[in-house]
Amino acid sequence: MKIPLHITVNGQPREILVEPTRTLLETIRVDLGLTGSKEGCGKGNCGACTVLLNGMAVNSCLVLAVEAEGQEVLTIEGLSQGNRLHPLQQAFLDQGAVQCGFCTPGVLLLAKSLLDTNPHPSEQEIRTAIAGNLCRCTGYDKIVRAIVAASKQKVAP
Amino acid sequence: MSKPKVVGQRVPRVDVPDKVTGRAIFAADVAISNALASAVLRSPHAHAKIRRLDVSRARTAEGVAAVITGQDLLQAQGLTMEEARRLRPALRQHYLAWDKVIYAGQAVAVVAATTQEAAQKALGLIQVDYELLPSVTDVETAMKPGAPALHPNLAVRISAKVEVSDNVVMRTEIRKGDVAAGFAQADIVLEETFRTQMVHQGYMEPHAVTASVAADGKITVWTTTQGSFSIRQGISQTLNIPDSQLRVIPTEVGGGFGAKAFTLIEPLCVLLAQKAGRPVKMVMSREEEFIAATPAPPVVYRLKMGATRDGRITAAEGTAIFDAGAFAGEMAPSAMDSLALYKVPNLSLEHFQVVTNKPPVGAYRAPNHPQGAFASESMLDMIAQSLSLDPLELRLRNAVQDGDATPDGVPLGRIGFKETLQRIREHPIWREKPKAGRSRGLACGVWTPAALTSTAQLQVTPDGSFALTMGSVDITGVRTTMAQIVAEEFGLDMKEVAVTTGDTDTAGYADVSGGSRTTRTTGTAVLRACQDVKAQLRERAAAQLRVSIEDLEYGDKKFWANGSPKTSVSIEAIAGKAVFGRGDVIVGHGQCSRLGREPAYAVHVAEISVDRETGQVQVERYVAAQDVGFALNPTLVEGQLQGSAVQGIGWALSEGYVYRNGILQNPNFLDYRMLTAADLPPIEPVLVEVAAPDGPYGARGVGEPPIIPPLAAVANAVSRAIGIRITSLPMTSEAVWRALKARGQA
Numbered sequence: 001m002k003i004p005l006h007i008t009v010n011g012q013p014r015e016i017l018v019e020p021t022r023t024l025l026e027t028i029r030v031d032l033g034l035t036g037s038k039e040g041c042g043k044g045n046c047g048a049c050t051v052l053l054n055g056m057a058v059n060s061c062l063v064l065a066v067e068a069e070g071q072e073v074l075t076i077e078g079l080s081q082g083n084r085l086h087p088l089q090q091a092f093l094d095q096g097a098v099q100c101g102f103c104t105p106g107v108l109l110l111a112k113s114l115l116d117t118n119p120h121p122s123e124q125e126i127r128t129a130i131a132g133n134l135c136r137c138t139g140y141d142k143i144v145r146a147i148v149a150a151s152k153q154k155v156a157p
Numbered sequence: 158m159s160k161p162k163v164v165g166q167r168v169p170r171v172d173v174p175d176k177v178t179g180r181a182i183f184a185a186d187v188a189i190s191n192a193l194a195s196a197v198l199r200s201p202h203a204h205a206k207i208r209r210l211d212v213s214r215a216r217t218a219e220g221v222a223a224v225i226t227g228q229d230l231l232q233a234q235g236l237t238m239e240e241a242r243r244l245r246p247a248l249r250q251h252y253l254a255w256d257k258v259i260y261a262g263q264a265v266a267v268v269a270a271t272t273q274e275a276a277q278k279a280l281g282l283i284q285v286d287y288e289l290l291p292s293v294t295d296v297e298t299a300m301k302p303g304a305p306a307l308h309p310n311l312a313v314r315i316s317a318k319v320e321v322s323d324n325v326v327m328r329t330e331i332r333k334g335d336v337a338a339g340f341a342q343a344d345i346v347l348e349e350t351f352r353t354q355m356v357h358q359g360y361m362e363p364h365a366v367t368a369s370v371a372a373d374g375k376i377t378v379w380t381t382t383q384g385s386f387s388i389r390q391g392i393s394q395t396l397n398i399p400d401s402q403l404r405v406i407p408t409e410v411g412g413g414f415g416a417k418a419f420t421l422i423e424p425l426c427v428l429l430a431q432k433a434g435r436p437v438k439m440v441m442s443r444e445e446e447f448i449a450a451t452p453a454p455p456v457v458y459r460l461k462m463g464a465t466r467d468g469r470i471t472a473a474e475g476t477a478i479f480d481a482g483a484f485a486g487e488m489a490p491s492a493m494d495s496l497a498l499y500k501v502p503n504l505s506l507e508h509f510q511v512v513t514n515k516p517p518v519g520a521y522r523a524p525n526h527p528q529g530a531f532a533s534e535s536m537l538d539m540i541a542q543s544l545s546l547d548p549l550e551l552r553l554r555n556a557v558q559d560g561d562a563t564p565d566g567v568p569l570g571r572i573g574f575k576e577t578l579q580r581i582r583e584h585p586i587w588r589e590k591p592k593a594g595r596s597r598g599l600a601c602g603v604w605t606p607a608a609l610t611s612t613a614q615l616q617v618t619p620d621g622s623f624a625l626t627m628g629s630v631d632i633t634g635v636r637t638t639m640a641q642i643v644a645e646e647f648g649l650d651m652k653e654v655a656v657t658t659g660d661t662d663t664a665g666y667a668d669v670s671g672g673s674r675t676t677r678t679t680g681t682a683v684l685r686a687c688q689d690v691k692a693q694l695r696e697r698a699a700a701q702l703r704v705s706i707e708d709l710e711y712g713d714k715k716f717w718a719n720g721s722p723k724t725s726v727s728i729e730a731i732a733g734k735a736v737f738g739r740g741d742v743i744v745g746h747g748q749c750s751r752l753g754r755e756p757a758y759a760v761h762v763a764e765i766s767v768d769r770e771t772g773q774v775q776v777e778r779y780v781a782a783q784d785v786g787f788a789l790n791p792t793l794v795e796g797q798l799q800g801s802a803v804q805g806i807g808w809a810l811s812e813g814y815v816y817r818n819g820i821l822q823n824p825n826f827l828d829y830r831m832l833t834a835a836d837l838p839p840i841e842p843v844l845v846e847v848a849a850p851d852g853p854y855g856a857r858g859v860g861e862p863p864i865i866p867p868l869a870a871v872a873n874a875v876s877r878a879i880g881i882r883i884t885s886l887p888m889t890s891e892a893v894w895r896a897l898k899a900r901g902q903a
Binding site: 029033036038042045093094095096130138 | 167169170172173174175176177178179180181182183185186188358359360361362363409410411412414442443632633634792793795796799800801802803804825826827831833834835836837839840
């Protein structure tokens with residue numbers, strides 16, 4: 001039996017019916033068609049599905065959709081303001097922090113949650129914060145540099 | 158060439174705006190309406206005969222649209238099982254077993270159903286009667302006479318120095334000079350056996366494919382691949398479908414590293430779509446990726462090397478046993494490549510390829526080279542230690558240089574090995590003493606890319622913009638670097654060049670993007686397409702200006718006659734004539750299938766510390782130097798060096814398949830430990846540019862070399878830190894702690 005779910009996704013209130021077994025990731029990708037969030041392992045080990053739930057980074061593959069009832073979800077599709085990239089997105093582009101791009105949405109959202117609580121993290125703090133987000137292409141170096149660069153930017157109003 | 162303006166610059170990748178905003182479409186994001194979901198039944202056993210396979214209950218289950226088994230695959234080939242056994246025992250059962258399972262995880266049946274849940278449920282209704290057979294997962298046991306035979310029908314007698322089992326599917330030998338005489342000249346002779354483990358490429362995106370069959374039978378396939386034409390060929394050969402009936406559309410690729418070069422689940426998806434009469438989507442889970450994709454082979458490599466007191470290598474002799482997994486690999490394994498770094502006057506190498514009850518191995522970045530270099534570069538370090546020589550000086554003394562021959566007798570052109578070693582010698586990481594409690598290790602690697610084939614088509618659009626179409630899939634920024642070449646050649650902004658990876662129906666043929674060949678070969682094809690377009694434009698400009706072609710000058714997208722810049726004709730004016738038939742379209746073609754062998758050399762230094770209580774190895778500092786020939790885009794080249802080095806460091810320290818009774822114990826990212834950002838220091842890339850005699854602007858292959866040295870670089874550092882030579886990977890804290898304990902040091 002499907003259950004009604006009320007969530008705000010990227011600022012838009014949504015009301016949909018979901019199976020009680022549906023994960024938040026499936027709901028985002030399949031029911032809402034927002035395929036920017038990726039499934040890399042389905043077990044919370046890789047961070048590719050990271051979204052912000054009420055501002056907190058979660059592995060959306062480990063959250064049931066119904067658990068998000070009444071909450072606010074931010075996915076990668078909601079990070080930029082229209083066509084203006086978020087400073088983190090711009091820094092990832094400028095610093096060469098993106099290769100295949102599969103881990104990128106998750107890392108960006110994790111980085112946002114980090115900078116929201118710690119606007120000027122040290123390199124070690126960044127490395128610790130993104131330790132749950134696996135990347136196989138970059139060796140993390142340019143990702144770390146990009147987050148440092150973004151932290152030095154004035155955050156857009 | 159005048160000073161380049163666009164190539165050699167840190168141009169942002171053209172694909173990244175879509176990747177940072179979640180717009181990029183990867184294979185699992187492809188949503189074709191009415192598509193069915195699917196699930197695969199996989200063997201729980203490492204080795205068993207399939208006595209009976211009954212899918213009848215699954216076929217009639219709710220929501221199920223089609224079920225396929227190995228029988229269907231044989232039928233597509235026009236073979237009965239009896240004929241297949243007799244005529245085509247080598248027919249790969251990796252897609253789908255038809256009479257026997259040879260590793261745990263091998264596909265036995267595939268279901269397509271209206272929902273994922275229905276497909277999964279139907280798997281439980283399939284009945285398989287297995288007759289269990291003894292299994293073997295390590296090569297040394299597998300090659301002994303009397304070992305469980307994986308392919309009894311396939312056995313080829315291998316003449317070797319020792320008696321071996323039928324699981325030895327290939328033996329090769331390389332000989333040069335007189336090894337006995339070489340060892341007689343040596344002041345020291347060292348011998349050691351080195352072991353590397355089975356590792357996974359670890360791409361973040363699991364395999365995913367959608368297949369759709371049109372009413373007229375024409376098939377369209379969307380897949381994540383390094384080569385759409387390779388996928389077309391794999392499907393075509395497996396299912397007997399002509400190329401004209403197959404269109405393969407490559408999506409964005411979430412990492413491949415060799416594992417997405419060839420077909421894996423694509424033929425199954427097509428077969429299901431044909432049977433079901435509806436589109437079918439297949440997405441592999443992470444567990445399936447571990448147990449049923451194509452990991453990299455473990456190698457047992459016994460190596461003996463002799464050197465004179467002053468550090469000249471006199472001879473090398475070795476036996477390398479490559480674990481092919483369930484089926485004989487397509488690539489001839491060779492341990493020779495790592496010795497090709499040095500002048501080794503006397504050489505004898507024997508290679509075995511042995512099948513075991515594990516998934517079949519596949520390509521992983523610089524296939525087989527890291528395993529070989531782990532042995533030979535560790536051995537060089539042992540020689541340096543024995544002779545109290547600086548390991549870098551030892552390498553300089555033996556390094557090959559321009560004009561030397563490779564072990565198989567091919568003379569080397571202009572190479573940058575010594576230049577790369579010199580750069581490390583001058584680098585602080587080598588010049589300065591390591592901090593207290595830290596040790597350093599050095600190792601080298603070489604990769605020689607094959608050219609393979611690429612094509613490019615370049616069109617000038619009516620407003621004077623450029624549109625480049627190629628068949629090469631973009632896995633490392635190919636669209637960006639190829640657009641840079643066009644922009645460079647015509648003096649354009651990047652925005653004036655549209656660049657597309659076409660599909661198999663719209664683009665010219667291209668081999669896979671891999672093996673550090675794409676920038677060189679596709680880049681050469683693009684340069685040739687540029688030349689073709691230039692020639693057409695000049696001819697038209699000369700006619701319009703009524704001057705000879707030789708008198709033309711070019712700049713700012715305009716042509717003019719020598720000395721009269723005021724009367725010019727623009728590219729736009731020439732190309733715009735195509736509209737409504739006022740002139741021909743300017744479209745140029747380029748292709749490349751032959752290039753010189755231009756090896757690329759990497760020299761890495763790892764600085765590490767070891768916690769003697771826990772055995773934990775911490776990489777504190779890492780420098781990766783490489784002769785890249787010419788960096789078309791330094792940011793992208795650095796990214797290759799850094800990512801590749803980290804894959805190698807993971808291979809050295811933490812990754813590895815763990816088997817027990819033929820079953821993989823760690824098919825997930827928690828227990829198969831890839832390195833995280835918190836495990837690593839910054840990786841410092843050092844780009845050395847010794848231009849290759851051919852290849853665009855002197856560029857060399859870049860992606861493969863940097864995964865070759867890290868295994869030995871880290872091991873050499875660890876050995877120097879604890880005074881114990883580690884010969885087996887991975888160097889987990891447990892392994893290092895055990896080594897220390899065995900010496901009474903922990």
